Amino acid sequence: MATIGTLSRQVATPLKAERHGDRSIASIAFLIALWVALAFAVVCLAVLLIDSFVKGLPRLDSNLLTRYSSQVIPESAGARAAILGSMWVIVTTAVLAIPLGVSAAIYLEEFANPRRWYNRLIEVNLQNLAAVPAIVYGMLTAGFALAVGLRRGIVLAAGIALALLILPVIIITTREALRAVPAEIRDGSLALGATPLQTVWRQTLPSAIPGIATGTILALSRALGEAAPLLLLGGLVFINYDPDGLFSGFTTLPIQIFDWTGRPEDAFKEVASATIIVLLVLLLAMNALAIIIRNRYQKRW
Amino acid sequence: MTSTILRRAALPAVLVLTLGLSACGGSNESGSEGDVSGEVLADGSSTVQPLTAAAGELFAEEEPGVNVSVGTAGTGGGFEVFCQGKTDISNASRPIEDEEAALCDKAGVEYTELQVATDALTVVVSAENDFITCLTTDELKTLWEPAAEGKITTWDQVNPDFPAEEISLFGAGTDSGTFDYFTDAINGEEGASRTDYNATEDDNVTVTGVSGSPTAIGYFGFSYFQENSDKLKAVEVDSGDGCVAPSPESAQDGTYTPLARPLFIYVNNKSAADKPYVKAFVDFYAEQNADIVAAAKFIPLNEEQSTELADTAESLG
Incomplete structure (x- = not known):
């Protein structure tokens, strides 16, 4: 999902750069690199969040808030x-x-x-x-x-x-x-x-x-x-x-x-x-x- | 105007927060119905921490007035504060060292060592590994000694019968008692190890790393193997008398050498004498040792060791 979003952005960005009259390959490559970097950060964060939620949801109960850590159980x-x-x-x-x-x-x-x-x-x-x-x-x-x-x-x-x-x-x-x-x-x-x-x-x-x-x-x-x-x-x-x-x-x-x-x-x-x-x-x-x-x-x- | 609103809103907000906190803080005080009350301070090895935590938890059911708190400063870090007299109990995954004992002496802190459980340091490979079932201590040394650094990189260098596949090594970080014990037992010198391996203080990293590669090898405490026995295979160790698999039995009867290790608590003698709740906690630790060890998933003491623990605990205070 995220990749599709990134791709469409990548198509849109050069157009935007074009509007400003800057269409050198270097600047377009730089913009793409920026988007890839951003996507990397966002994907990592999303993976972490999803992982925590999937693993943690079953334990989001009242014990979590009212009990102490337990080695026995x-x-x-x-x-x-x-x-x-x-x-x-x-x-x-x-x-x-x-x-x-x-x-x-x-x-x-x-x-x-x-x-x-x-x-x-x-x-x-x-x-x-x-x-x-x-x-x-x-x-x-x-x-x-x-x-x-x-x-x-x-x-x-x-x-x-x-x-x-x-x-x-x-x-x-x-x-x-x-x-x-x-x-x-x-x-x-x-x-x-x-x-x-x-x-x-x-x-x-x-x-x-x-x-x-x-x-x-x-x-x-x-x-x-x-x-x-x-x-x-x-x-x-x-x-x-x-x-x-x-x-x-x-x-x-x-x-x-x-x-x-x-x-x-x-x-x-x-x-x-x-x-x-x-x-x-x-x-x-x-x-x-x-x-x-x-x-x-x-x-x- | 707006700032007045903010100020009016801020004061009650702070008050509510403080009141809420003190209400929460006070809710436990009604619990002191046992014979003794006080706080037992324990710190030290993170390996032994689950044991003392389990002891504290079970003890609280009998003596709700006694609080037990456990930190994880590491065996060395634990002795440092213990020898300043700041903790009552120090958890240790190895015996106290001479330098540490000297610190205690200097500060006039007298202590008693009690072995409370046994652990079997377990060498593990992936469940998919089909060529390793047993390694001799010499082979382990070849693999881990400082001289192996950069040189021993494929399995056929360890044993010609093994395939020429690349070795990936996972092991304990240098701050842990596990590292100290393993290097002492295998390489003959505490702290001497090759350094080009994936060192981690988090044994779950080793679990993931080793289970993910058929040519990887690592070591950690027995409980990490037990919890992951579907993904990992424990390597049998041959110290000269044949291959022995790590198990509660082999660790108890002493055949799993040299990697079976004792786990200790050190008790401040003065604490045990002056604070009845510390003495009561240590007595409980000894009496209920089997349950505590089971809860923390370590290997129980054998009969001889149990008797020794009971006798030593009795002599305290």
Whole structure:
């Protein structure tokens, strides 16, 4: 099916290129190459999704949501601890990362003097930090936990690692959102006698919230899908109680999926597929929320 | 205007989320009706993890007040935190090494080793392979030793009776205890292996790879063979006394050498003495060992080993 779609596109593309007067063989070949690359990505994704759905659908039952993982009866294993663990970790991450990230962005965008060397240094480092592999943050947090004598495999440690991971993304998107607020708004506020702080708090920040919320939710959904840094931090794979606080042990959906897919029993592979569906639904819901917020509250100046 | 709406909507949303979470979090607390309560922390080998998880699960039916959590930092990673006194139990697919024992000594962590199950590292070929039924340990060494790298590429180089077909090799990743044990048993030195093979920490990759090619060979724990015995064939191993197939019996009576391996848990003596629930969990692990081993699909201990486990568990605490 996908191939037919791609072929018809390939026929259409050269025509389009022709309209723009560019009909060199090189450009047509390039366009075809682009379509093939795109089709490859889409087909791989479709195969993965279909595979997960076919394998996981029979296990999309109430056991999945209400029971813990089970070695004794793998057929009844559930992702309860992982779902709750993921929620605890993501909320902790949000609570740690959002105030820090938004404050840092406000400072950099509204108050920092870009000519000062230390502000430029911060700026360059932010860009670099956004590109650091996730596992490095896991190692950093593991080292931090060791230094302060904290147990590693707890919700708080996971929250710190993921907050560090998404902090640069939150700062960068918040800055973009603040930059999109027209200078006239600030000027008007200042002209009416508001202090710079009042201007930020009452005018700039509220206007930028839709953009900030969108960026933050997308960053959090990335954190939700991370397994590597949490595995390194000692995220658990078997846990038969609900996490109940910041110092509680935890597992998360990606960790649980990773563990189950590596097991010999077919029942674990099925429950892993079902859990992948749960994770996908959660991710799609978060992304949809981000889009809704953007569309509903976006201001046009 | 719109931002006010957003702010009004955001606060309840956050509240609902937090309340929902704390409600979920609290729902388990009514369960502490047993004699003891607390949390048993276990970490270490991912191979042994199903055993300790099964023990925790069965134990929870008797003592709902005790939580058992199991991580998979690997045998080495597990000992690292165990020797800092951060876990009560360390799962291990090989005995503790001298360097690791030194770490424990330095931190003043005393421990007890208990063998809780047996595993038979199984050499597998595809069910469609028609020329291999038995390999000697020497042939396995020829196949896997570091000197074979880039040189031993067709089956007739291993044994002239085999066809001149290309070998594709699947094996454990270098971080796993399985790799340590296999290289020690076959190549004579822990960690010494050729490196031009498909190394993976996920044994299901080996299952797929070997079952897909009649000339491929790989190795992993016995449970992965049992679950896939329709697609794979277990190779008999000859260590000098004839060909022996991996099976619960041959692993128990010691004839399946050198690839039958013991699986251990290490218990922190101080935890067992100070925390009654850790001691209770280890006792349970020993008493219900047969059920636990069956649930995790490993090979049960033989009589002698069972007695030893029971005696050692008793002496704890």
